[in-house]
Amino acid sequence: MKGFTSIQDVARLEDLLSLARSMKADPHQFTMLGRGKTLCMLFFNPSLRTRLSTQKAAQLLGMHVMVMNLNSDGWNIELEDGTTMNGSSKEHIKEAAGVVSRYCDIIGLRTFASLDDRDKDYEEVLMNKFIAHATVPVISLESATLHPLQSLADLMTIREQARTHRPKVVLTWAPHPKALPQAVANSFVQWMRASEVDLVITHPPGLELAPRFVEGLKVTHCQEEALEGADFVYAKNWSSYTDYGKSVAGWEDWMITEEKMTMTHNGKFMHCLPVRRNVVVSDAVLDGPQSIVLEQAHNRVYAAQAVLKMLLDEA
Ligand code: CP
Numbered sequence: 503m504k505g506f507t508s509i510q511d512v513a514r515l516e517d518l519l520s521l522a523r524s525m526k527a528d529p530h531q532f533t534m535l536g537r538g539k540t541l542c543m544l545f546f547n548p549s550l551r552t553r554l555s556t557q558k559a560a561q562l563l564g565m566h567v568m569v570m571n572l573n574s575d576g577w578n579i580e581l582e583d584g585t586t587m588n589g590s591s592k593e594h595i596k597e598a599a600g601v602v603s604r605y606c607d608i609i610g611l612r613t614f615a616s617l618d619d620r621d622k623d624y625e626e627v628l629m630n631k632f633i634a635h636a637t638v639p640v641i642s643l644e645s646a647t648l649h650p651l652q653s654l655a656d657l658m659t660i661r662e663q664a665r666t667h668r669p670k671v672v673l674t675w676a677p678h679p680k681a682l683p684q685a686v687a688n689s690f691v692q693w694m695r696a697s698e699v700d701l702v703i704t705h706p707p708g709l710e711l712a713p714r715f716v717e718g719l720k721v722t723h724c725q726e727e728a729l730e731g732a733d734f735v736y737a738k739n740w741s742s743y744t745d746y747g748k749s750v751a752g753w754e755d756w757m758i759t760e761e762k763m764t765m766t767h768n769g770k771f772m773h774c775l776p777v778r779r780n781v782v783v784s785d786a787v788l789d790g791p792q793s794i795v796l797e798q799a800h801n802r803v804y805a806a807q808a809v810l811k812m813l814l815d816e817a
Contacts, residue, residue, distance in 0.1 A: 503812045507629060507642040508650050509692045522658050522801070522808035529562050529807065535814050536565035542606035543569045543643060544576075546628070547614045551775060551799050552643045552651065556610055559806035563814065568606065581631055595628075599635035608813055609636055612643035615683035617747030623647060623683075624712070639813050641806075647712075649685045652774050653693035654805040659798045660699065660734055663770055668698050669733035670767070674725055675705035676782040677756050678739035681749035684711055686774050687740045691715045704728035705740075706753045712743050725756055732766040737773050737782055758783040763792055770794045 503511055512518050524531070541560040543553065553569065560567045570576060579598055580591035587594065602609055613628040623646040633640045642650055660671065671694055673687060688711060694701045703711070703721045710716070722728050729735060737758050742748045757780070763769060771783065771793045779785055787793060 503639075503809075503816060505633060505639045505641065506650060506809045506813070507626075507633070507640065507645065508648050508689070509653070509696055511650075515696055518654065518808055518812065519658060519661065521811060522654065522804045525562075525804040525807040525811070526801070529804070532811055533562065533564045535811060536560065536563035539564075539608070539814065539817070540566040540568060540606040541608045541610060541810070542602055543567065543610035543612075544602065545569070545571050545612045545643070546573055547612060549612060549643070551802050552612060555799070555802035556641075556643060556651070556806040556810075558803050559810055562803075562807055563810055565607075565810070565814075581627060595631050596635045599632045600637065603637040606638060607817060608639050608641060608810065610641045610643045611645075613645045615646040615685065615747075617681055617683065617741060620743070620746040639817075641809060641813070644685055646683065647685050648689040648692070649774070650689055650693075651802065651805050651809065652686060653689040654809070655798055655801040656690060656736070656772065656774070657693045657697055658801045658805060659772070659794060660697075662797070662801075663794060664733065666733065668700060670731055671699045671701050671734045671736065672728045672732040672766075672769075673701065673703045673736045673738065674728060674758070675709050675753075675756060676737040676739050676758060677754050678749065678778060678782060681741035681747050682739045684740040684743060687711055687738050688715050690736060690738070691719070695719075702728045702732075706750065706756065708745065708750060709740065709742055710744060711740065725762070726765060729762055729765040729769075732769040735763065735766060735769050735771050737771070737777075739782065754781075757781060758787055760784060760786045760790070763787055763790075768792070772798055775799055
């Protein structure tokens with residue numbers, strides 16, 4: 503593994519899942535592996551889970567950890583080559599990535615979707631330029647269009663909780679007052695496709711995900727039909743891919759409620775968090791026995807620990 507920015511970087515998914523399970527069973531078994539090594543995590547937007555779980559994972563492997571919020575604490579970064587930097591950008595990504603590479607052994611990078619320019623977001627311009635100029639492996643802590651550490655933890659959680667060999671997993675769009683990226687949904691679909699599940703995606707008309715992610719999958723605009731017999735209900739808002747970045751009003755009744763959960767096969771409720779209560783999901787579901795959102799967040803530690811170990815093994 504040269505880096506970790508999508509499921510395509512994973513040669514053997516079952517080995518990675520098995521390693522994550524082993525880390526959970528005994529988180530301290532490799533405390534010497536990262537001795538003398540440093541993880542530097544750079545964030546272009548806020549984070550609670552990704553930041554703390556990845557920091558904890560690195561520390562469990564004996565690594566030092568440095569964290570920087572680039573938006574508030576760093577210089578404005580220029581991405582274009584050959585530009586005359588006489589505007590607001592003070593540091594070129596070439597120097598930024600090169601310098602950080604000299605301070606650490608692995609870089610964790612969280613970028614963001616502009617939600618303005620679909621082509622640039624889906625080209626992952628910031629993540630890819632940083633990787634191009636870095637000289638150490640880069641782990642995605644979420645990018646414009648993918649969130650692989652979240653998806654690994656999600657898949658691990660589904661495997662732990664599944665009652666059947668091939669559970670029915672429903673990815674349902676949920677309401678949200680602000681336009682959000684498609685990263686979590688895209689990534690979840692990729693990881694579910696690689697696993698033994700029956701995946702159904704449901705969303706209101708006009709909120710289709712990118713064709714490259716959903717081609718060949720069952721997609722319905724009827725949420726009730728999708729929820730019927732579900733073993734897992736993964737709720738997530740995303741903004742429009744076709745009318746890029748636009749959020750839509752009028753679908754508040756897509757919130758997940760206790761009544762909707764009764765349509766499932768005593769299904770488990772999942773969300774990557776943070777979640778807006780009584781907008782995305784009702785208090786009763788989130789606080790009830792079907793919710794496994796805290797187990798998901800817990801597994802973020804072992805997902806990150808497994809990925810970091812694989813990178814350290816190859817260093
Ligand atoms: N799920 C997730 O990535 O949470 P944070 O944004 O808090 O890191």
